[in-house]
Every structure is written in C-alpha cells, then in structure tokens.
Amino acid sequence: MSRSSSRTVDAARAAVLALALVLAGAPGAAGDEVMERGAYLFALGGCAGCHTDTADGGPVLAGGRVLATPFGTFYGPNITPDPEFGIGGWSDEDFAKALRHGLRPDGSHLYPAFPYTSFTGMRDEDVSALKAYIFSLPPVQTESRPHDLRFPYGWRFPLGGWKALNFTPGPFAGDPGRDETWNRGAYLTEAVLHCGECHTPRDWLGALDRSRAYAGTAAGPEGKKVSNITPDKETGIGAWDDAQLEALLKIGFLPDGDVVGSVMGEVVKQSTSKLNDGDRRAVIAYLRSLEPIANPDAKATAPGWE
Ligand code: HEC
Ligand code: HEC
Incomplete structure (x- = not known):
C-alpha cells in the first residue's frame, strides 16, 4: 500500500469513527x-x-x-x-x-x-x-x-x-386562560399524581363524584378517612400556608406537628417528595385554585397548635 492510500484509509477510518461517535452520542443524550x-x-x-x-x-x-x-x-x-x-x-x-x-x-x-x-x-x-x-x-x-x-x-x-x-x-386539556404554573400544576395533579383518585369521593358504582372534587370522604380506601384538600378554611386546607403545604408534600409533616399516616405516607415517600421545586409550587397553586367545599366528615388538620 502506498503512503498516500494508507493516509486515505486513515482519514476514512477517522471519519467513520467520528460519525460513529456522533451517532452514539446524539441518541444517547x-x-x-x-x-x-x-x-x-x-x-x-x-x-x-x-x-x-x-x-x-x-x-x-x-x-x-x-x-x-x-x-x-x-x-x-x-x-x-x-x-x-x-x-x-x-x-x-x-x-x-x-x-x-x-x-x-x-x-x-x-x-x-x-x-x-x-x-x-x-x-x-x-x-x-x-x-x-x-x-x-x-x-x-x-x-x-x-x-x-x-x-x-x-x-x-x-x-x-x-x-x-x-x-x-x-x-388533559388545561386552561389557556390561566398561567403556565397553574397549567403545569393542573396537569401533574390531575393526570400524573392522580390525587383525586383518593381525595374525590366515589358513588356506589365506584365513579368519581366530580361535583365534590377533592372534598374527601370518611370512607376511603380500606374504610379509612381521606381528607378534604379543597381550600375550604374550616374543613379543608384553605388555612394552611404555603410552607405547611410544602412540608406535607416534601416530608409528610402535618401543621400540628404530627406525620401524615395511612396510604398518604406512602404517596409522600414514593411520589410527592420527588417533585422538583417548581412542580411542587405548581401543584400548590393548583390546589389553592380548587373550589372550596365544606366536608366536616373528612376534616383536614387544623393549621396550628390548638
Ligand atoms: C392505585 C394502584 C395503581 C397505580 C398507582 C398504578 N397501577 Fe397499573 N394497574 C393497577 C391494577 C389493579 C391493574 C390491573 C387492572 C386489571 O386487571 O384490569 C393495573 C394494570 C396495569 C397495566 C395493564 C397490565 C396488564 O397486564 O393488563 C399497565 C400497563 C399498568 N397498570 C401500568 C401502570 C403504570 C405505567 C403506572 C404508573 C403511571 C401504574 N400502572 C400505576 C393498579 C395501579
Ligand atoms: C392512595 C390514596 C391517596 C392519594 C393518591 C393521595 N392521597 Fe392525600 N391522603 C390520603 C389519605 C388516606 C389521607 C389521610 C391520612 C391520615 O388520615 O393520616 C391523606 C391526607 C392528605 C393531606 C393531609 C390533610 C390532613 O388530614 O391534614 C393532604 C394535604 C393530602 N393528602 C394531599 C394530597 C395530594 C396533593 C395528593 C396528590 C399529590 C394526594 N394527597 C394523593 C390518600 C391519598
């Protein structure tokens, strides 16, 4: 092989190698x-x-x-x-x-x-x-x-x-009339985190009663109470501040100093504790925008040390 053709082969090899790296790198990234x-x-x-x-x-x-x-x-x-x-x-x-x-x-x-x-x-x-x-x-x-x-x-x-x-x-369609944070929060809460699957009461056929969305129920999974998480001030989470909602979603702390129990403890561990900061704020913004519904049977924790 002459010098020039071996140089051509080397150049071709280098080109093939470079291409392979690009191909391997691009889909990898x-x-x-x-x-x-x-x-x-x-x-x-x-x-x-x-x-x-x-x-x-x-x-x-x-x-x-x-x-x-x-x-x-x-x-x-x-x-x-x-x-x-x-x-x-x-x-x-x-x-x-x-x-x-x-x-x-x-x-x-x-x-x-x-x-x-x-x-x-x-x-x-x-x-x-x-x-x-x-x-x-x-x-x-x-x-x-x-x-x-x-x-x-x-x-x-x-x-x-x-x-x-x-x-x-x-x-999920979202609402073009609302800002990006609300839309992100709504999408995550409704379609991915599926909070309503537990927090919205069901009828006798097991269908979600959307007229009482997020109002909780005294008879949730395994007969346990699922809290009202609408912004109702007396029986929901309307009186919690953002830091209290953040503490619940991040580490499961309730505003009365207790730790959230039953299946919600699992939800926090697996799911809401993994929310990044922006998404957690978006979820909180969405929860705050829900229609407040009173439900004394499924009262959430009072936000103080009473
Ligand atoms: C609340 C409990 C629950 C959660 C959360 C859940 N699943 Fe399931 N999933 C089930 C049950 C129960 C079935 C069986 C339903 C049936 O037999 O009709 C199922 C069935 C499925 C099936 C069909 C399997 C088959 O062989 O027919 C797929 C796929 C699936 N789930 C994916 C997922 C994915 C992906 C996620 C997370 C985004 C998820 N599931 C979250 C309870 C759950
Ligand atoms: C698998 C069912 C389930 C899912 C999904 C779920 N929760 Fe819960 N959640 C519960 C139950 C049950 C309780 C009551 C826990 C208790 O009594 O200690 C609760 C309690 C809470 C509380 C505390 C209220 C209080 O009693 O003071 C908040 C806030 C809350 N959930 C928010 C959410 C949000 C936000 C989501 C979606 C990210 C969600 N939950 C998803 C079952 C669920």
Whole structure:
C-alpha cells in the first residue's frame, strides 16, 4: 500500500469513527433526557407502589400488591418488561392504549382500580418516556396473581358500560386562560399524581363524584378517612400556608406537628417528595385554585397548635 492510500484509509477510518461517535452520542443524550423524564413520571405516578409486592419486599413492578376495594381484592399485575409474565411484548401503542383507554392489547377492559381514569390525561411524549423507563428495568418471571373480586365484578365485559358512563379518555386539556404554573400544576395533579383518585369521593358504582372534587370522604380506601384538600378554611386546607403545604408534600409533616399516616405516607415517600421545586409550587397553586367545599366528615388538620 502506498503512503498516500494508507493516509486515505486513515482519514476514512477517522471519519467513520467520528460519525460513529456522533451517532452514539446524539441518541444517547436525547435518550438520557427521555429516561430521566420517564423515571420522574414513574415516581410521581406511583407505578411502583401498586405494582410491587411491598409487604413481601418483592422485586419492583413484579406485581402482587394487595389493593382492597369495595368490589373485592385486586392484585397489582406484573408490568416488568418480561415478555411472558409482564408487558415485554407490548408495543408503544399497546402501552398507550392501556394508559389512555384502559384497554389490554386484546381489547379487553381494564378495571379502574388501575387509575387510567387519571393517566388518560398524560401527554403522548410523557407516556412514551414512561414506557422507555419501565422497559429499562429488569424483567421478572413471576405470574400475576388473579384478582379476587366479589360477584359479579369478576367479569370484565360490563366495564365497557361503566367506561361509557364514567370515563372520558384523552390528554388533559388545561386552561389557556390561566398561567403556565397553574397549567403545569393542573396537569401533574390531575393526570400524573392522580390525587383525586383518593381525595374525590366515589358513588356506589365506584365513579368519581366530580361535583365534590377533592372534598374527601370518611370512607376511603380500606374504610379509612381521606381528607378534604379543597381550600375550604374550616374543613379543608384553605388555612394552611404555603410552607405547611410544602412540608406535607416534601416530608409528610402535618401543621400540628404530627406525620401524615395511612396510604398518604406512602404517596409522600414514593411520589410527592420527588417533585422538583417548581412542580411542587405548581401543584400548590393548583390546589389553592380548587373550589372550596365544606366536608366536616373528612376534616383536614387544623393549621396550628390548638
Ligand atoms: C392505585 C394502584 C395503581 C397505580 C398507582 C398504578 N397501577 Fe397499573 N394497574 C393497577 C391494577 C389493579 C391493574 C390491573 C387492572 C386489571 O386487571 O384490569 C393495573 C394494570 C396495569 C397495566 C395493564 C397490565 C396488564 O397486564 O393488563 C399497565 C400497563 C399498568 N397498570 C401500568 C401502570 C403504570 C405505567 C403506572 C404508573 C403511571 C401504574 N400502572 C400505576 C393498579 C395501579
Ligand atoms: C392512595 C390514596 C391517596 C392519594 C393518591 C393521595 N392521597 Fe392525600 N391522603 C390520603 C389519605 C388516606 C389521607 C389521610 C391520612 C391520615 O388520615 O393520616 C391523606 C391526607 C392528605 C393531606 C393531609 C390533610 C390532613 O388530614 O391534614 C393532604 C394535604 C393530602 N393528602 C394531599 C394530597 C395530594 C396533593 C395528593 C396528590 C399529590 C394526594 N394527597 C394523593 C390518600 C391519598
């Protein structure tokens, strides 16, 4: 080989190497941003809580979490990327269809114990980031445990009728008349954090009673009280200041010096404590804008040391 041709080969090699670095670098950087966003949404959405057997310290998303409801007991299914036991064989469309429409790839209906009634509001790019993150987690070969539901709730087909009455699919619209902070807070609270799935009372069919949004109930999950978090001054959180709301969302401290209990303790640990500062402020701004509703049966903590 002559000197000049070997130089040409070297130059070509250098060019190929440079191109390879660019190609490896570019999607890598974009991919990192997507993964980070996916991990953040995963925490805020509380996916791990319902899909991990927290009582037995089971592997993340491998299923088994017990969810007691008036309709019977649900067990969070395995949603690891295992192709046989989890959702590893699902396409992006399949995954989006579950979150957006409460449907399985075979078209059967999912129970709203999976809060797709809220997740339906997530933006497309957030749904794909979430899937990318979940598919980066280790697959686990554990079979999902069948739910143990009271008659006649074991049938999936009537869920179609339930959804027709009680479920409006589609990304959260927001309100162009409000500022960006409010819109961010509304999106996170409604579509991702799904606070209303617990804090809004339900009717006998298990549908959210939106006329009493966030007013709480004396008979929440597992028969426990879920507090009124509307800005009502007497029975809600209207008299809490921003620092008190921040302390609750960040570390679960109540304004009377106690620590928030029951499932809310878990929500804080997994989810609201991970909110970044801007998003936490946005959520607080949104909560403050809700319609105040009095509900003495679900009174929130008084904001003082009385
Ligand atoms: C409040 C508990 C709860 C939370 C939070 C939750 N899920 Fe679920 N999820 C369930 C239950 C229960 C089912 C089973 C529903 C059924 O069998 O119809 C389910 C089903 C699913 C399915 C369908 C699995 C299958 O095999 O059919 C997917 C996908 C899913 N969840 C993803 C998620 C993601 C992603 C998140 C977080 C953004 C999440 N879930 C948060 C309870 C929850
Ligand atoms: C899985 C159900 C669930 C979800 C989701 C949930 N909460 Fe709660 N929350 C509860 C329960 C139950 C309590 C009452 C805890 C207690 O009695 O100690 C509570 C208590 C609270 C309190 C304290 C009120 C008081 O009693 O003084 C605030 C504030 C609150 N939640 C805000 C939120 C916000 C904001 C979200 C969404 C980010 C949210 N919660 C999501 C179940 C939930």
